[in-house]
Structure formats: structure tokens, C-alpha cells
Amino acid sequence: MSTWTELVFVLVVVLDFFVLASSRLKAVIRGAAAQGALLSLLPLLLATGKVELGHVLVLSIGALLVKGVAIPWLILWAIREASIRREVEPIVGFVPSLILGAVGVALAFAFSSAMPLPMPGKHADLVPSALSTVWTGLLLIVSRRKAVTQVIGFLVLENGVFLFGLLLSDFMPAMVEAGVLLDLFAAVFVMGIVIFDINREFSSLDTEKLSALRD
Amino acid sequence: MIASILLRLLYLVLFLALPPLVLGVVNRVKSVFAGRQGPPLWQLYADLWRLARKGAVYSRTTTWVFRAGPVVALAAVASAGLLMAFGGSPAAFSFGGDFVLFAYLLGLARFATVLAALDTGSSFEGMGAAREVTFSSLAEPALFLCLATLARATGSLSLTGMLGPALPDAWSHAAPALLLASIALFVVALAENARIPFDDPNTHLELTMIHEVMVLDHSGPDLALILYGASLKLFLFGALFVRLALGFPVQGLAGVGVFLAGIVGFGVLVGVVESTMARLRLVRVPQLLVGASVLSAFSLVLLLR
Numbered sequence: 001m002s003t004w005t006e007l008v009f010v011l012v013v014v015l016d017f018f019v020l021a022s023s024r025l026k027a028v029i030r031g032a033a034a035q036g037a038l039l040s041l042l043p044l045l046l047a048t049g050k051v052e053l054g055h056v057l058v059l060s061i062g063a064l065l066v067k068g069v070a071i072p073w074l075i076l077w078a079i080r081e082a083s084i085r086r087e088v089e090p091i092v093g094f095v096p097s098l099i100l101g102a103v104g105v106a107l108a109f110a111f112s113s114a115m116p117l118p119m120p121g122k123h124a125d126l127v128p129s130a131l132s133t134v135w136t137g138l139l140l141i142v143s144r145r146k147a148v149t150q151v152i153g154f155l156v157l158e159n160g161v162f163l164f165g166l167l168l169s170d171f172m173p174a175m176v177e178a179g180v181l182l183d184l185f186a187a188v189f190v191m192g193i194v195i196f197d198i199n200r201e202f203s204s205l206d207t208e209k210l211s212a213l214r215d
Numbered sequence: 216m217i218a219s220i221l222l223r224l225l226y227l228v229l230f231l232a233l234p235p236l237v238l239g240v241v242n243r244v245k246s247v248f249a250g251r252q253g254p255p256l257w258q259l260y261a262d263l264w265r266l267a268r269k270g271a272v273y274s275r276t277t278t279w280v281f282r283a284g285p286v287v288a289l290a291a292v293a294s295a296g297l298l299m300a301f302g303g304s305p306a307a308f309s310f311g312g313d314f315v316l317f318a319y320l321l322g323l324a325r326f327a328t329v330l331a332a333l334d335t336g337s338s339f340e341g342m343g344a345a346r347e348v349t350f351s352s353l354a355e356p357a358l359f360l361c362l363a364t365l366a367r368a369t370g371s372l373s374l375t376g377m378l379g380p381a382l383p384d385a386w387s388h389a390a391p392a393l394l395l396a397s398i399a400l401f402v403v404a405l406a407e408n409a410r411i412p413f414d415d416p417n418t419h420l421e422l423t424m425i426h427e428v429m430v431l432d433h434s435g436p437d438l439a440l441i442l443y444g445a446s447l448k449l450f451l452f453g454a455l456f457v458r459l460a461l462g463f464p465v466q467g468l469a470g471v472g473v474f475l476a477g478i479v480g481f482g483v484l485v486g487v488v489e490s491t492m493a494r495l496r497l498v499r500v501p502q503l504l505v506g507a508s509v510l511s512a513f514s515l516v517l518l519l520r
Contacts, residue, residue, distance in 0.1 A: 003390055010391040013513065021506055095505050102509040109516045124520075 002123075005045045008038055009125035012163070013105055016136040019156060020101045021094055023087050025148060029075050032155050035133075036067025039159055042166055046123060063162065066181045071155060071188050078192055079148055082199045092143035104135035117167065126167060133160030145206050147198055151191045158184045218467075219305070225471065226301040230454075231293070233475075234446035235259035237453060237482045244486025259446060266439035274432060276336045284331025285433060285440035288324040292447045295320035300378040301454050302474030303465070309375035314362045317374060318355070321407070321451075324444065325351055332429035343428030346497075350413065350425060353504035354406045357399050360511035364396040365459065367518045378455075382462040395514035397460045401484075402507040404452035406500075408445065411489040413500055453481040 015035040019028050040063035047056045079085070090097070108131035115127060137157025141150050165180065198210070239256035246253025255261075273281065297307040298317045306313075329348060332340040365377040368385035386393055406413045409426030418424060430441050457477035465473045495503060 007391050007394075010395065010513075010517065014395070014510070017506065017509055017513070021502060095502055098502075098505055098509055102512055105513060106516050109520050113520070128520075 005042075005123055006125055008041055008045065009123070009129045012038055012129050012159075013132050016105070016133055016156070017098060017101060019152070020136060020139065021098045023094060025079050025085055025087060025146075025152075026076070028087075028149065028152055029072050029079075032152050032159070033068050033072035035156065035159050036072070037064055039162055040064035040068060042163070046126075046166060062181055066185055067155075067159065067162070071185065074188060074192060075148060075151060075155075078195055082148070082195065084146065084148065087144055087146050087149050090144045090149075092139075097139055097143050101132075101136055101139055104139070105132040108132045108135065126163065130160050130163035130167075133157075133163055136160070145208060147191070147195045147207050150207065151188060151195070154187065154191070155184075222304050222467065222471075223307055226304060226474075227296070227307060229471075229475070230296045230299075230301065230447070230450060233478070234450035235263065235443070237450055237478060238446050240479055240482030241486040241489065244483050245490050248486070248490035259442065263439045263443055266442070267436050269435040271433075271435035271437050274335060277334050277432075281331045281334040281432070282437070284327045284334070285437045285444070287327035289440045289444040289447070291320045291324040291327065292444050292451070295324075296447065296451060298374055299451055299454055300375045300458070302470045303378055303380070303382065303458055304470060305375045305379065306373075309373040311372040313373045313375075314366070314377070318358055318362070321448065322351075322355070324448070328429055328441070331433070335432045337432070340429055340431065343424055343426070346425045347429060350406060350500055350504065353501055353508070354403050357403045357504060357508040357511050358407075360508060360515055361396045361400045361403065361459075364392060364511060364515045364518060367515065368393060378458045380464060382458070383464045386462045389518055392514040392517040393459065393462070395510050395517075397456065399507040399511035399514070400452075400456050400459060402503065404449075404456055405485070405488065406504060406507075407452060408449045410485055412492045412495045412503070415494050449485075450478070453478050457481055 012035055015031050015038070019031040019035070022028055022031065040060045043056045043060045043063070047053075092100070105128075109128040112128040112131060113124075117127065134157055137153050137155070137160055140153025140156060144150055144153065162180070198207070236256060236259075238259050239254070242258070243253050243256060295317050298309065298313050298320075300306040300309070325347065329344045332344045362377070365382075365385075366372055368389045369377050369379075369381035371377050371379070371381060405411075409416060414425040414427070416427065418427070426445075430438065433441055454474070457474065457480070461473065461477050
């Protein structure tokens with residue numbers, strides 16, 4: 001059981017690398033979706049005997065539906081409508097961002113054991129994977145030009161936050177977690193509208209052009 | 216004791232005799248995918264025999280460096296085979312840190328080939344040499360990080376110890392890290408042996424070639440040495456990958472059988488990759504190699520924690 005849990009954490013971090021390194025938007029979206037689907041397995045794998053099954057199931061199925069299906073589907077639909085396929089010329093190139101991501105992951109794994117946590121005793125890989133995923137999301141947001149990739153960066157960041165939240169899943173009432181998922185859904189929805197407005201205004205999704213706006 | 220020595224001898228004989236057959240397996244898989252009948256499995260033996268009986272042509276601009284290239288390359292790769300623990304049985308020679316010597320014997324082989332290519336004075340071969348050196352400098356960290364992961368997981372610094380009886384134990388407590396390391400090692404094996412997606416061993420077009428361009432000026436027995444050396448190198452990487460991926464305990468003759476089945480499986484895997492993937496654009500090659508390095512570095516981080 002523990003090996004499978006560890007394998008899920010390792011796959012989550014490997015998907016971080018994949019998302020950082022690929023330039024095709026469809027591949028990036030699928031990577032983020034696969035990461036969301038993997039995360040939805042974790043509440044089940046990490047569940048101890050004490051917590052009630054209903055809570056865990058709701059959390060897991062909710063995460064699968066929102067992170068693995070609904071949001072990726074929305075973004076795929078958005079790139080089809082805007083007809084873009086690739087991230088061309090990111091601000092930080094693919095190889096440097098991959099190396100930066102690797103450095104972040106190494107630091108996360110090196111220092112996470114030194115962090116004082118309110119709930120020790122969860123799986124040892126949980127905190128470093130969460131920190132690595134948050135770091136990857138931040139990197140994607142600041143280093144890419146296309147609005148769609150930035151939205152995916154936010155999605156990955158949110159995956160990391162969800163992973164960190166699992167640390168507290170024993171006390172957190174399901175409503176708070178549902179609220180987090182709903183927040184994310186609303187945020188992606190708003191970003192979708194913004195993407196369309198940028199696309200209509202400039203007929204491209206390059207966020208650099210926003211800095212040329214005057215009133 | 217005598218059985219152990221005989222087993223090592225058997226592995227060395229297999230190492231010297233079988234490599235062309237592995238390339239035959241790769242080519243057969245590619246033919247099946249393409250719907251062709253394909254050359255016979257022993258085609259490379261026939262090619263080597265034909266080339267060995269021919270005379271060699273040397274350009275007047277070349278020196279002894281050009282003639283030494285194929286010989287040094289083959290000798291270096293064959294000596295690297297002495298350090299390899301085939302199928303988990305002890306290597307012919309082993310000492311602490313011999314994996315560094317292993318990696319740099321392969322490096323010496325490449326260096327000799329590159330020098331011979333530069334010695335011809337052809338700009339075309341110079342370009343191929345530059346590409347080969349660039350990509351192998353990116354593949355080397357990935358290889359070393361994989362071997363360091365193995366060393367950390369098994370607590371041994373020689374290839375015999377890394378691939379020996381400690382490997383199954385390492386799989387039982389560090390499976391995810393070793394899995395990542397084997398994937399990275401497979402990518403390195405494809406890059407080092409100039410297979411698709413890094414290089415296409417079939418073409419002789421200047422835009423696509425990396426390794427093949429360097430051996431264009433060699434002919435006759437020299438070319439035979441180069442082809443044989445390349446197949447030995449593929450076999451070595453195959454042996455490393457197979458032992459790492461199939462890390463369960465087997466001994467004696469059963470181990471030889473498992474090892475040979477694994478090598479054939481490696482040939483089939485390479486053939487499937489070559490049939491289903493296109494060659495990468497040249498600018499994407501460093502990206503994949505850095506990706507392999509990052510994967511193996513991550514596997515090492517998982518173990519160091």
C-alpha cells in the first residue's frame with residue numbers, strides 16, 4: 001500500500017516536470033488533468049481507519065470531476081475556440097524552466113522534513129510533493145506568455161494547495177473543501193472569459209500586449 | 216568456484232558473439248511494423264564478414280589518427296564489457312568506483328571516433344562530431360545520476376555490487392526511484408547508440424545525422440570494426456538496462472536464460488520505439504536529454520532524503 005502511495009506522489013512530481021517541459025498546449029492540459037486525477041486517488045490511499053468513508057469519497061470524487069474532467073475540458077474547449085496549439089517563445093525557455101523546476105523539487109525534498117507541521121504522521125512525501133507542485137505552478141504563471149498556459153499554471157498551483165490541504169483533511173469539514181474546489185472552478189471560469197476578451201481584442205493570447213493598453 | 220569462473224567466461228563469450236544479433240532483432244521488428252519481410256537476423260554478421268575481406272581506402276589528408284580511431288573505439292568498448300556484471304553475475308574485473316571507468320571507456324571510444332572524424336578535414340564530418348559531442352555531454356550527467364541512484368540504492372560503488380544480489384532488495388524498498396532511473400537509462404541508451412528519436416541509423420542525409428556522419432570516410436575492415444563496436448555498445452547498454460529493469464534474483468544458467476530473454480526484449484523495445492516515433496527536431500534533442508537528467512536526479516533525491 002505504501003509503495004503505491006509513494007508511486008502516486010512520484011508520478012505527481014514527474015507530471016510537474018512534464019508540464020514544465022512540453023510546448024504543446026494539449027499535452028500540457030492533459031498533463032495537468034492527469035495530475036488532478038492522480039490527486040483524487042490520494043484521499044483514498046491516505047485515509048486512516050478513523051475518518052468516515054463518506055467524507056473521503058466525496059472529496060475524492062469531487063476532485064476527480066473538477067480537476068480531472070471539468071476544468072481540463074473547459075480549457076481544451078477554450079483553445080479550440082481560440083485556435084492556438086503551442087506556447088511559442090516563453091519568457092523562460094523550456095530547458096531552463098525544467099532545470100529551475102528540478103532545483104525547486106530538490107530543495108522541497110531536502111528541507112520539507114525541517115518544517116514544523118501541525119499534523120505529523122502523514123506520508124513523508126506529501127509535503128515535498130505539495131511544495132514542488134506549488135513551485136511548478138508559480139513557474140508556469142510567471143514564465144509563459146500565453147494566457148491559457150498561465151491558467152494551467154494556476155490549475156497546477158491549486159493542485160499543490162489541494163495536496164497540502166490533504167494534511168488537514170482529518171479535521172477539515174467537507175464543506176470547506178467543496179468551497180476550495182468551487183473557488184477554483186469560478187476562477188477558471190472568470191479566466192476563460194478574460195481569455196476570450198484578450199483574444200477578441202488583440203486576436204492573440206499574448207499577455208504582453210496588455211501592457212500596451214492606455215485609457 | 217570453477218562454476219563461477221565458467222559462468223563469467225560464458226557471459227564474455229556471449230558478449231562478444233551476440234551483439235550483431237540484437238541489431239538483427241531491432242531491424243526485424245522494424246520490418247514487421249513496416250510490413251516488409253526484412254533482412255535475416257544474422258545480416259550484420261554477413262556484412263561484417265564481407266567488409267573484413269575488402270581493402271580500405273584512405274584519403275591522403277588523413278594521418279594515423281584516422282586509422283587508430285576504429286581500433287581504439289572497439290578496444291575501449293570491449294574493455295568496458297569486462298567491467299559489466301552481465302545478468303547480475305560478478306564482472307570479470309571489479310573494484311570500488313569502476314562505474315566511472317566504465318562510463319569513461321565508452322567516452323574514450325567516442326573520443327577516438329570524433330578525432331578520426333575531425334582528422335579527415337571534411338566540414339561535414341566536423342559538423343557531425345560537434346553534434347555528437349554536444350549531445351553526449353548532455354547524456355553523460357543522466358548516465359552518472361542513474362548509476363549514482365543505483366549506488367545509493369544498493370550501497371555499493373562497483374557495477375558488480377550495483378547489479379548483483381543487492382538489487383532485488385533495493386527494488387523492494389525503493390521501487391519508484393529505480394523505476395525512474397530505468398526510464399532515464401533507456402533514454403540515455405537510445406541517445407548513446409544514436410537510435411531514433413535522437414538519430415536515424417538508416418539515413419545518410421546531412422541534416423538528420425549525428426553519429427552516422429562521422430563514419431562516412433571509413434571503409435572495409437575499419438567500417439567493420441566500427442559497426443561491430445556500435446553493436447557491442449548497444450549490447451552493453453541493453454545489459455545495464457535489462458539488469459536494472461528485471462531486478463529479481465536469478466542464479467546460474469537460469470540467470471543466463473533470463474538475461475538473454477531480457478536482451479531480446481530490449482531489442483524489441485528499441486525496434487518498437489523506432490517504428491512508432493519520428494526523429495526529434497535537433498533543437499528538441501537537448502530538451503529530452505535534460506529531461507532524462509532531471510528524472511534521474513529526482514530519483515537520486517528520492518533516495519537521498
